[in-house]
Amino acid sequence: MATAKTRQKILKTFLDLLSQHPYDDVSLPLLAKTADVKLSALRECYSSKxxxxxxxxxxxxxxxxxxxxxxxxxxxxxxxxxxxxxxxxxxxxxxxxxxxxxxxxxxxxxxxxxxxxxxxxxxxxxxxxxxxxxxxxxxxxxxxxxxxxxxxxxxxxxxxxxxxxxxxxxxxxxxxxxxxxxxxxxxxxxxxxxRPFWEAGKRARSRRSGGEGAEEAAAESAES
Known part of the structure; x- marks a missing residue:
């Protein structure tokens, strides 16, 4: 398992590379090579740029x-x-x-x-x-x-x-x-x-929801 020290080294190397190269040129293989870590260790620490x-x-x-x-x-x-x-x-x-x-x-x-x-x-x-x-x-x-x-x-x-x-x-x-x-x-x-319009809309939706619930309850009662 990679240590915190390894993570710090990789991140520092990444930032150093960015200070010297365009972003697109700083590839993950270049980062691993420069930081002197295996690609598997880089993958474990950071899965992407x-x-x-x-x-x-x-x-x-x-x-x-x-x-x-x-x-x-x-x-x-x-x-x-x-x-x-x-x-x-x-x-x-x-x-x-x-x-x-x-x-x-x-x-x-x-x-x-x-x-x-x-x-x-x-x-x-x-x-x-x-x-x-x-x-x-x-x-x-x-x-x-x-x-x-x-x-x-x-x-x-x-x-x-x-x-x-x-x-x-x-x-x-x-x-x-x-x-x-x-x-x-x-x-x-x-x-x-x-806000007043939003509150009015909320109350209207609540009333409609309550009305539909009451109608459903009445229908269920009539069927029984």
Whole structure:
């Protein structure tokens, strides 16, 4: 059975290869050879390149969650999320070249972009939780998807920035979060507007269901 050390070595090798080669060129046989492991060990640890990408995202997620600043808990939601996402960029920094390779691959391949999106949405769900923003239901899914797309745009700015202070990246993140907040207000207004109609429809469906049940019961009683 492969050890945690072997898994870590394979993932590190994968990220190193991505920093040097296009995504499509980083094949599983190349990865196994470079990491000096058997293909069977690679299969046991990671069954696909997607599994490796998921492991990378989960590694960054865990680092951000462990590094969460509890002193931010009494700050506005905007500031808490800003801090969490900047922390995420801090943890991505050692892998910036690999992230650049992945970003280029996504721009070329729409199918790959869909795969990346599902991974990004899962990660951003945890970033919201880290910021103390735990949304559920359809609103939660919409907000998480929106945040994944917004963070992707922030990453594009981050990849091009050379200033270690990241002024352009921080400005872009602040802009994206402000835009998201404005959009959330419109979403809340739309939800409040639609709720009476949704509730009326729910009551109508309930009455129809109850009426059908009563008719069935009456029919059964007449037959007996």
């Amino acid at each position: 997607r599994a490796l990408l998921e492991a990378f995202a989960e590694m960054i997620d865990a680092a951000v969650l462990d590094d969460r600043d509890e002193e931010m808990d009494d700050q506005p939601a905007h500031d808490r999320l800003f801090d969490v996402l900047m922390t995420r960029l801090d943890h991505l920094a050692p892998y910036k070249d690999a992230v650049r390779t992945l970003a280029e691959a996504v721009r070329r391949d729409p199918a790959l972009a869909l795969e990346f999106n599902s991974i990004a949405v899962r990660s951003q769900r945890w970033m919201l939780i880290a910021a103390g923003i735990d949304l559920t239901g359809i609103k939660g899914r919409i907000v998480t998807q929106g945040l994944a797309m917004a963070f992707g745009r922030v990453v594009e700015t981050w990849l091009d920035e050379t200033d270690e202070g990241l002024p352009k990246t921080m400005a872009r993140l602040d802009e994206e979060l402000n835009r998201g907040e404005a959009w959330m207000k419109r979403l809340d207004s739309a939800e409040k507007f639609a």
